[in-house]
Amino acid sequence: MSPREQPAVPPAEARRAPDFRSYYGRPILKRPTWKNPDVPVYLFAGGLAGASAVLAELAAATGRPGLARTARLGAAGGALAGAGLLVHDLGRPARFLNMLRMLKITSPLSVGSWILAPFSGLTTAAAAAELTGVAPALGRVAGVGAAALGGPMTTYTAVLLSDTAVPAWHDAYRELPVVFAASAVSAAGGLGLLGAGAGENAPAARLGAGGAAVELAASAVLERRLGEIGAKYSTGRAGRWMAAARALSAAGMVGALTGRGQRRVAAVSGLALLAGSLALRFGVFHAGMASAADPRDTIVPQRRRLDAARPAGTEPGPQPSPTRGVTTT
């Protein structure tokens, strides 16, 4: 049958009867207005920057100037990109300073802005000192300050997503910080492999491989624990991104463990780890978008909770049915 000949309305048996009631199948939640690719890339850039800031100081302290330089530039670049993307995502970018009007602990975006703003300044100062050689001591102090904020940089974005009504994000609040931290660590390791020579890249290789392993394990746990809602991470657009993330991170992990001594293998493994981390952020982003759009994710668990709490013997009477199914019978 050519597309033209297909009936506009599929026959009744082709339309799967939903096992829950809703208002014309409309979603309950509003579609998040966060933009694609701004927000997933912001999640990635912030994570990469945070873990890189920690890596940079330890590399400098252990006498690995090449690795320290790469990580410092990565930290500053990631922070500035993240801040830029965050501003670009606003409905009113000119008002971005309103983010710092107050510090509000119930708003992960407020807390995050208060982490991101000083972190961007400090990493930029450290990178500038690195590049120009001017005021190295001040640069070093800035770098240590940035490293202190590096850990929180890798996980506040997980709280940002979880502190919403979107089931696939909210319900994942236990695993998501671990997934994001591991993804950030893996990306920072990847960048180190890409930028530092074989003489200095051993910590980066370990970090990349370890981060990727935890990322893979924690996202598998997340998907499984969430049950039906976890399916949002394995189907559709999100599913494709998550599959890509798994393949890339696994490949990067193997490469980092086995080939860090060869310049080319190290660089390719580093790129794979970075790409895996980025793909994971897209996957998590799209899982939430799909979950918000699906009335089932919102209605079914809530209905089940209510029915379980209902005292026995008080089941509702005969249920009215939508007219469409009944008029013809």
Next chain:
Amino acid sequence: MSFTLDERLSAPLMDPAAEAGYAEHPPRMGFFTDTSVCIGCKACEVACKEWNAIPEGGLDLTGMSYDNSVGLGASTWRHVAFVEQATPNRDAVDLGMPSVPQGALQDDRELRWLMASDVCKHCTHAACLDVCPTGSLFRTEFGTVVVQEDICNGCGYCVPACPYGVIDLRPGDGRAWKCTLCYDRLGAGLEPACAKACPTDSIQYGPLDELRDRAAERVDALHEAGAEQARLYGHDPADGVGGDGAFFLLLDEPEVYGLPPDPVVTTRDLPAMWRRAAVAAAGTVAAVAAAFLGCRR
């Protein structure tokens, strides 16, 4: 007055205005929307648009009965839902609902329309307000939740935070908008425009305590009259959002009207989220440090 963390985030809270820092304030005001007398005239939608000077939000013929405004949004602050149902004919009391000739239906079935005017719930524990990073969303002295459009920077966090899908960014404007419970009219001692316009008093405005009492009486009366499907929604201070400032009497399950059956304010779990994030952040630092341990040059 002092409040525990639980009371601040999700537990029953009698006085949200006091929790927000108003030492002295008027009683908490709200809406009781009794959908059993709604005739679907949409006077509320129109009055709201007119009074608040809300721009047109797009015109669609949706095929969803007489509902062409689809749902609440940045430019629709009252929304009248239309549900068409065939129900078993139980010769229940005539609520005066509009009906159509029964000929097309079997004898034991009748067609009924459910109509309900939806609105922002002005939650006791409002997730939109909790997550707003700029302080644009705030609690008024009447216990309602309002956006200050001169502060909102359009970050959009409130949008996925609302468990009812109420608030949204307005395309082209970039800022978040929703029902203000006519904050400007309340200050002048007037009732909100929708309640004023409602011809059947389906939308009732008043002190929340009085409305809750009135609603309990109404639902009892309906049960006595045989309308056993009548139930209140959002009236209970012990529910997941601490009770709604705007609550409803419904004639079917909430999800049939597009309402979440058992919403919970997302910030209930925020302390646990921050704890997990702090541990994971420490894990990041530990992992990086471990990568250097025993690494020879």
